[in-house]
Structures are given as C-alpha cells and as structure tokens.
Amino acid sequence: MIWIVAFVVFIMLAAAIAVLLLDNMVAAVVATSVVSLALTIIFALLRAPDVAMTEAAIGAGLSSLILAIGLKRLGYWKISDAKGEKND
Amino acid sequence: MTKFASLLFIAGLAFFLMVVTGLLPLGNSPMLIGNAILDSAKEQVGAANVVTSVVLAYRGLDTLGELSILFAAASAVGLLLTKSSFNKPSKNPTNTEESDSGFVAINGIDLIFPLLLVVGMYIISHGHLTPGGGFQGGVVLAIAFAMRSIVRPRGKSIDHGVVTFIEAFAGLSFIVIGLVALYTQGHFLQPMLDQGHFGSLWSAGTIPLLYLAVGLKVGAELAGLILALNTDEVNI
Numbered sequence: 001m002i003w004i005v006a007f008v009v010f011i012m013l014a015a016a017i018a019v020l021l022l023d024n025m026v027a028a029v030v031a032t033s034v035v036s037l038a039l040t041i042i043f044a045l046l047r048a049p050d051v052a053m054t055e056a057a058i059g060a061g062l063s064s065l066i067l068a069i070g071l072k073r074l075g076y077w078k079i080s081d082a083k084g085e086k087n088d
Numbered sequence: 089m090t091k092f093a094s095l096l097f098i099a100g101l102a103f104f105l106m107v108v109t110g111l112l113p114l115g116n117s118p119m120l121i122g123n124a125i126l127d128s129a130k131e132q133v134g135a136a137n138v139v140t141s142v143v144l145a146y147r148g149l150d151t152l153g154e155l156s157i158l159f160a161a162a163s164a165v166g167l168l169l170t171k172s173s174f175n176k177p178s179k180n181p182t183n184t185e186e187s188d189s190g191f192v193a194i195n196g197i198d199l200i201f202p203l204l205l206v207v208g209m210y211i212i213s214h215g216h217l218t219p220g221g222g223f224q225g226g227v228v229l230a231i232a233f234a235m236r237s238i239v240r241p242r243g244k245s246i247d248h249g250v251v252t253f254i255e256a257f258a259g260l261s262f263i264v265i266g267l268v269a270l271y272t273q274g275h276f277l278q279p280m281l282d283q284g285h286f287g288s289l290w291s292a293g294t295i296p297l298l299y300l301a302v303g304l305k306v307g308a309e310l311a312g313l314i315l316a317l318n319t320d321e322v323n324i
Contacts, residue, residue: 020091050139050221050224053211053219054224058227061231066317069238069318
C-alpha cells in the first residue's frame with residue numbers, strides 16, 4: 001500500500017515539474033491533467049471515492065478543458081513543437 | 089528564475105506536507121461529530137451513502153453556499169466576456185479561422201455523447217446510494233455538451249435561454265424544497281417524505297430530488313460558462 005502511494009506520488013511530482021519545464025503549452029496542459037489523475041488514484045486508495053470522482057471530473061476533465069480553451073483563445077494552441085515561432 | 093522559484097516553492101510545500109503528515113495521528117480519528125453522524129445517519133436520513141446525507145441533510149446550508157459561489161463565478165465570467173464583445177465593431181458569423189474539427193473528432197464525440205449523458209444522469213440519480221452525486225454528475229453533463237460544441241464551433245449550439253431557464257429552475261426548486269422543510273419540519277433542508285426501503289433507488293425522501301436540482305444547476309451553469317468561453321466573440 002505505502003509503496004503504491006509512493007509510486008503515485010512520484011508520478012504526480014514528476015508531472016508537476018514537467019508542467020514547469022515543458023516548452024509545448026498543450027503538453028503542459030496534459031501534464032496538469034496527469035497530476036489530477038494521480039491524485040484521483042490516491043483518493044481512491046484512501047477510501048474517499050466521492051472526492052476521487054470530484055477530482056477526476058473537475059481536476060482532470062473540466063479544468064484541462066478550460067485551460068485548453070484559454071490556450072486556443074490566446075493563440076498558443078500548437079500541437080507541433082515549433083520553438084521560437086510564437087515566442088517573440 | 090521563475091522556474092527556479094517555482095521549483096523551490098514546490099520543494100517547500102512538499103517538505104511542509106511531509107512534516108504535517110508525520111505529525112498527524114493516522115489511524116485513530118479524534119473526531120466526535122463524524123462518529124455521531126456515522127451512528128445516526130441511517131435512521132435520520134436513510135441514504136446509503138453517508139457522504140450524501142452529510143452534504144444534503146446535516147450540512148445542506150453549506151451546499152447552498154457552494155451553489156451560490158458557483159453562480160457568482162459563472163456570472164462574473166459571463167459579465168467579463170459579454171463586456172469585451174461590446175467594443176467589437178460588428179459580429180462576423182463567418183469566422184474563417186474557426187472551422188469544424190476533423191472526421192475522427194466529430195464522429196468520436198457523436199458516439200461518446202449519449203454515453204456521457206447516461207453516465208452523468210446515473211451518477212446524479214444514484215447519488216444517495218453510491219459515491220458521486222449532483223456535483224460530479226453535473227460536471228459530466230456539462231463536459232458532454234461542451235465537447236459537442238467545441239468540435240463544431242460553427243454548428244448549432246444549445247440555446248442560452250434554455251440553459252438559463254434550467255439553471256434558474258433548479259436553483260429555485262432547491263430553495264423551495266428547503267423552505268417547505270422549514271415550514272413543515274422546523275429546520276431548513278431537513279429531510280422530508282417517506283424514507284422508503286433502505287438502499288433502494290426510491291429511498292431517502294427528498295435527497296434524490298435535491299441532488300437532481302444540484303446536478304441540473306451545476307451542469308447548466310458550467311455548460312453555459314464553457315460555451316461563453318468558447319464562442320470567441322462571434323455570437324455572444
């Protein structure tokens with residue numbers, strides 16, 4: 001149990017650091033969603049299924065959707081990693 | 089520098105959480121109200137999911153506060169976005185940059201849309217029996233409608249008037265149920281009606297009605313919010 005939680009926490013921290021270090025904005029949004037999914041697993045392991053469902057629906061689904069819409073409105077929605085094209 | 093500061097902040101937060109976790113007496117809970125609710129929730133409320141009986145019966149007023157916070161946030165987003173569309177010169181419905189998504193995205197969303205609706209309604213209607221409830225199911229419903237309008241930006245989206253009517257009706261019915269309970273039972277949002285057979289779908293009195301109102305309100309509000317964000321000053 002403790003090793004599963006440690007592994008999930010490791011994934012969560014790695015995804016959270018990846019959000020800061022990734023150059024591609026779309027990949028950063030996906031990494032944010034990975035943080036919430038790992039947190040969902042921890043909530044489910046701690047026997048809080050209600051909180052886990054809320055985290056999966058709002059943290060992984062809705063907030064990623066709103067961040068993606070924000071990227072689209074600001075013009076940063078680029079799937080291919082073209083550095084220097086938009087960074088002026 | 090910003091990245092370094094952020095990493096330093098994350099490290100500090102992790103250390104803080106580690107210290108707090110080390111100090112907590114895990115396993116033996118000191119809470120008294122929680123144990124009292126666990127003992128008496130089955131007879132007093134009749135919902136198989138104790139979390140639901142706390143959210144809607146013991147702490148129903150807090151749920152009303154959460155609904156009003158959501159309402160304030162959605163109103164603020166709508167206010168800001170419609171204000172920005174006032175100083176646009178004219179509406180251009182033929183936006184060339186906004187085109188429909190590809191074949192796979194459109195047909196995949198069309199395939200998954202009824203399944204998402206069924207899952208959302210199941211989570212809402214079984215909120216008093218299984219984990220989940222109005223908030224989670226409402227978010228699933230909102231995501232279903234929002235994804236459908238995102239893959240077709242120029243297609244016909246759901247009417248804002250209908251969304252506003254559903255939202256207002258659901259919020260009003262939540263408050264009316266609470267006031268009827270205040271009049272007949274003496275406490276705001278006290279569980280009413282027959283509790284039914286414990287654990288069946290038609291049980292726990294007014295709890296499923298309240299959760300249906302919460303789910304419809306949350307779903308309509310978030311769907312309207314995402315649609316307002318996604319319309320991109322075309323037809324707000």
